[in-house]
Amino acid sequence: MHTRVTDADTAARLATGLLLIGGTAVIAAAWGFQLVGGYVPCKLCLEQRIPYYIGLPAALAGLVFLTRGRSGLAAGALLAVAAVFAYGAGLGGYQAGAEWGFWAGPSDCGGGAEGPASAANMLSALQSTRVVSCTEASWRLFGLSFAGWNAVASAGLAVLALSAAVFGRRAGRDLRTQST
Secondary structure (H helix, E strand, O other): OOOOOOHHHHHHHHHHHHHHHHHHHHHHHHHHHHHOOOOOOOHHHHHOOHHHHHHHHHHHHHHHHHHOOOHHHHHHHHHHHHHHHHHHHHHHHHHHHHHOOOOOOOOOOOOOOOOOOOHHHHHHHHHHOOOOOOOOOOOEEOOEEHHHHHHHHHHHHHHHHHHHHHHHHHHHHHHHHHHO
């Protein structure tokens, strides 16, 4: 079956492609700051990565649906992606607000470092382990911490996913209209 490509379909694919590229760049940067830069993530930082682990594969599924002319499935997947990244933006905003002292952060947030490998090296592990607080920004750029920038990035990704869903639905309507 040949599927005609419409302007709305092209816009949906473009928005989804930008979402995938942007989301991959953000999660790669988070891993880069951790592995190369030596920044140890806190509990909330690690939670803020989960929307990327869920949202990016779902966005890829949405793109596959778009390329196969399944606009309804694509729109559903992309709406779910928008919700996941909106949640991620909320998490980032919550942590950024806690870092600025607007509200209290979680009481159980103490770091993402793993424990000692054995009891024998526990003392040396205690001396070298950094406990990372969710309420103290370890880095800022233009006044925003990692959490603040994640809130901005996640909100942008949510908007892209929502746009892709709307364009995908429009493409499906356009195709149905043209086939009648």
